[in-house]
Structure formats: C-alpha cells, structure tokens
Amino acid sequence: RSTLFPYTTLFRSYFLIEGFINRRRETPNGVEGSDGWLFCKADNSVKNFQNKILFTDEELLKIKNNLERVNNWGQKNGIEIVFLIPPDKNRIYGEHFPHKYKKFNPKSRVQLLKEYLDKNSDINLIYPVDILINRKKLDDEPLYFKVDTHWTRVGAYEVYKELIKEINKKTNNNFIPADINKIDLSKSTFAQQFGCLGDICSNMKLKECQDVTY
Numbered sequence: 482r483s484t485l486f487p488y489t490t491l492f493r494s495y496f497l498i499e500g501f502i503n504r505r506r507e508t509p510n511g512v513e514g515s516d517g518w519l520f521c522k523a524d525n526s527v528k529n530f531q532n533k534i535l536f537t538d539e540e541l542l543k544i545k546n547n548l549e550r551v552n553n554w555g556q557k558n559g560i561e562i563v564f565l566i567p568p569d570k571n572r573i574y575g576e577h578f579p580h581k582y583k584k585f586n587p588k589s590r591v592q593l594l595k596e597y598l599d600k601n602s603d604i605n606l607i608y609p610v611d612i613l614i615n616r617k618k619l620d621d622e623p624l625y626f627k628v629d630t631h632w633t634r635v636g637a638y639e640v641y642k643e644l645i646k647e648i649n650k651k652t653n654n655n656f657i658p659a660d661i662n663k664i665d666l667s668k669s670t671f672a673q674q675f676g677c678l679g680d681i682c683s684n685m686k687l688k689e690c691q692d693v694t695y
Contacts (some may be wrong), residue, residue, distance in 0.1 A: 505579070506685065506687065507522075507579075508522075508684075508685045508686070509522060509523075510522055510523050510681075510684040510685055511523075511681040511682075511684055511685040512527075512579055514574075514577040514578050514579050515576075515577045516577055516691075517627055517690070517691030517692075518574055518577035518578075518627050519627060519628050519629075519679070519681040519682060519685070519690060520570060520571050520577075520578055520579075520681065521569075521570075521571075521630050521680075521681055521684075523684070526569065526571070527582055529569065529589065529590070530569070530571045530572075530575070530578060530582060531582055531583065531584055531585050532584055532585050532586035532587070532588060532589050532590070533585045533586070534590060535586065535590045535593060536590050536593065536594060541593075541594060541597045544594060545597065545598060545601060545602050545604065548564060548598070548602070548604045548606075549602060549604065552603070552604060561648070561651040561652050562605070563605050563607060563644065563647050563648055563651060564604065564605065564606045564607065565606070565607040565608075565609070565640070565644060566591055566606065566607070566608050567609075567632070567640070568591075568608065568609065568610045568613060569630075570625040570630060570632075572589070572610050573610070573613045573614060573617060573624060573625060573636075574617075574625060591608050592608065592610075594606070595608050605647060605651060607640075607643060607644065607647055609639070609640045609643050612639055612640065612643050613632075613636060613639060613640070616635075616636075616639045622635050623635070623636075623693065623695055624636030624639065626671050626679055626692075626695065627671075627679075627690070627691065627692055627693060628671050628678060628679030628681060628682040628690040628691075628692050629671055629679035629680050629681055629682070630680055630681060631680075633695045634664065634665075634666060634695070635661075635666070635695070638661055638664065641658060641659075642658045645657075645658045668694035668695065669694055669695070670692045670693070670694055670695070671692055671695070672692065674695070678690055679692075
C-alpha cells in the first residue's frame with residue numbers, strides 16, 4: 482500500500498494539472514465537460530463512451546442465453562418480462578463530454594447487443610437512447626443531473642412511458658401512464674432535493690459544482 486501511494490498521488494496530480502491547463506476539472510473518478518456538466522470516469526465509463534469496449538461473439542451468445550433463461554422462467558410462470566438498460570448520461574449529453582475522448586466505433590456495445598437480440602431471439606430489450614434524445618430536443622429541461630450520474634424526474638418519466646408502451650404490447654393491455662402534471666416537478670437543485678452534491682461531484686472531491694434547478 483505504501484509503495485503505491487506516491488504513484489497514486491502523481492496520477493491524481495496529473496489530472497489536476499491537465500485540467501487546470503484546459504480550464505476544467507478532472508480526476509480518475511470524473512471529468513468536467515462543457516457548461517459545467519460532470520461525467521463519471523469510473524467503471525470504464527470513458528471507454529464505453531468511446532465505443533472502445535465491444536462484446537465478443539461469445540459474450541453476446543452468453544448474454545442471450547442468460548436472458549432467455551429468465552424469459553423462459555417468466556413464460557412458465559405466466560409472467561411477461563421486459564428488459565431495460567438505462568443509457569449512460571454521456572450517451573444523451575455527449576456534446577458536453579470532453580472532445581479529447583474520440584469515438585473508436587460508430588455504435589456502442591449495448592446498441593450492438595440490442596441488434597443481436599432482435600435478430601437472434603425473442604428477447605424484448607429497451608434501450609431508450611433515441612427516446613431521451615428526442616425528448617431533449619423539445620426544450621431545455623435536463624433529463625440527467627449535471628452533477629450526478631442519474632436521470633431527473635423528467636428523464637425517468639420519459640423512459641417510464643416507453644416501458645408502459647412495451648408492457649402493453651406484450652400483454653395486450655392498455656395501461657395508461659400516470660399524468661406528469663400530477664407529479665411533483667417543483668424546481669430545485671440536486672442538493673436541495675437530496676441533501677448532497679451528487680455522486681460525481683462527491684467522487685471528484687469537489688467542494689462546489691455548477692448546478693441548475695430540475
């Protein structure tokens with residue numbers, strides 16, 4: 482542990498100096514993009530944004546088989562199952578992600594997974610990137626928190642509507658989504674809503690972050 486300490490400190494210092502030169506903040510856990518947007522860097526988030534990590538054919542087959550086991554169990558028990566993968570914030574607000582991180586492939590591994598499942602199975606997988614991007618075009622309402630990895634109430638509501646739509650298709654029902662006007666959408670910052678600065682802001686150990694009301 483003591484042997485690694487100088488290298489850990491040097492590694493963190495590099496990001497602080499590089500961020501200062503480029504007038505933005507960056508640590509091994511997160512990076513500040515344009516207009517104060519913070520993005521996660523942990524768990525290969527940057528490589529995922531770059532589409533640098535793709536599933537192999539063996540991994541795609543393994544995922545398909547695992548999901549089919551769950552799906553088959555549901556069918557045997559009279560349960561219709563819909564799978565949903567929430568998009569990372571950088572997929573929806575990629576225009577704010579630092580431009581130094583270039584794309585290696587035009588499609589992400591989740592997009593390729595969905596294409597594979599659509600072609601080779603009956604698995605119903607929702608990956609609502611287009612839903613959220615189209616909603617983003619309507620106005621300036623944030624769909625994800627600037628200081629946190631999670632989506633806002635409005636972002637969650639858009640995906641919830643899509644989930645209800647898919648459930649109706651699979652079950653021949655006509656469930657009606659809750660009226661958004663009945664949801665508390667009073668404006669407040671992340672800190673006012675949750676009493677903390679946001680997971681990215683905290684993981685970067687920033688004392689303050691540029692935030693807006695949601």
